[in-house]
Amino acid sequence: MEEQKVKILIGCPTGDVHSYVIDEFLGNISKFTYPKFDLMLVDNSKDLNFYNKLKEFKLPQGKVIIEHMEFEDTIFKTVAVGYNRIISYMLKNGYDYYLILSTDEIPPVDTIERLLSHNKDIVGFIVHFGLEPNTIPNVMKDGNFITSGKRGLHWYNWKEIEKMKGLTKVWGITPACLLVKRKVFKTGVRFRYYSSWNVGEDVWFIVECNSNGFEFWLDPIRVTHKNISWTDKGYMKSYNNVMKTQVKNITKIELNQRIATLEIKFAHLIRMLKERKMIE
Secondary structure: OOOHOEEEEEEEEOOOOOOOOHHHHHHHOOOOOHHHHHHHHEEEOOOOOOHHHHOOOOOEEEEEEEEOOOOOOHHHHHHHHHHHHHHHHHHHOOOOOEEEOOOOEOOOOOHHHHHHHHHOEEEEEOOOEOOOOOOOEEOOOOOOHHHHHOOOOOOHHHHHHHHHOOEEEEEOOOOOOEEEEEHHOOOOOOOOOOOOOOHHHHHHHHHHHOOOOOEEEEEEEEEEEEOOOHOOOOHHHHHHHHHHHHHHHOOHHHHHHHHHHHHHHHHHHHHHHHHHOOOO
């Protein structure tokens, strides 16, 4: 596929929680050196002020698609719905790649060209999580947390990242600066949220990619992440209130049923990962 014929959609769930950085993000996107691409933003703000601001943005390299959605029960579920709306648009409109970005990231202006050059199904840059100076690379070593039945992930540390001199195969990369081929989503891979299993929508995306035989490749370039604490925006308070309500209202029978359902799902995922020799 010739580079100039590759059809690319950049897509981001967003909201007024990123109002402090949205102008810088959009200004940076407008400087991207790839000649033609489209941008889709799905706003989940509680009113239309941020949505109306986004609608004013013009992109020199292509069209801008702005949608608004209602905020769901939690931030994880809301973001998952936003990602999946973008994926549906991407598949319906014949894009070859989905460049997943977050609107609090400032990626290099040659991001598309560099990631395309690797010709991988899934390839991305390094984005940290946590707040400065205590950050962790959002790059995962393996999926063994699934077999442990616990909420815990196996991350690379910065010293290990610094030893990577070029393209490196890893188990997972956060979808904050990630180029994904169309065929990945054609298999049914999506972002998920399960209220009874408390991890983010990005983890389920990574699990599904791996269970469908797709590899994650890391180009060890660090993207500027201008994140702030969620606690200031009330997201974690909202999330915790929902979880408390669910725990309070659930019966022992319902709890056992949910656990049994999860055990079946995880057994299926573990079996597929073992068959593909991704875990022992």
